[in-house]
Amino acid sequence: MRFFSLEPGPGLFRGGHYHLKRTEFVYVVSGKGVVRLADVEGGGRFTEEVSTGDKLTLFPGLAHRYQALESMHVIEFYPGDYEADDNIRFEDW
Numbered sequence: 001m002r003f004f005s006l007e008p009g010p011g012l013f014r015g016g017h018y019h020l021k022r023t024e025f026v027y028v029v030s031g032k033g034v035v036r037l038a039d040v041e042g043g044g045r046f047t048e049e050v051s052t053g054d055k056l057t058l059f060p061g062l063a064h065r066y067q068a069l070e071s072m073h074v075i076e077f078y079p080g081d082y083e084a085d086d087n088i089r090f091e092d093w
Contacts, residue, residue, distance in 0.1 A: 001077045006033065006068040016093070018063040019086045024078045026056040031072030036093055038063040063090035 006014050018040050032051040038044070040061045049069075050056065058064050066074070 015065040029073040
């Protein structure tokens with residue numbers, strides 16, 4: 001489980017990667033922002049606005065990057081141990 005906060009501003013974001021194996025569950029504790037999503041295999045692109053109380057499930061192969069529209073506090077959870085080699089950088093936003 002991981003908690004993070006994110007402030008709005010140009011060039012400020014969190015994420016920018018996808019996972020080969022891990023499914024992440026995300027809960028927005030407070031605030032408002034956007035999540036950019038990219039289907040690595042299929043090529044689809046999506047932008048989802050999120051706010052307090054929203055939940056997301058991020059499946060393997062779904063690149064994700066968060067940007068705050070107002071101060072955000074987020075919890076992300078995934079079962080199992082952390083594996084650094086399962087974080088694959090994605091820069092084609």
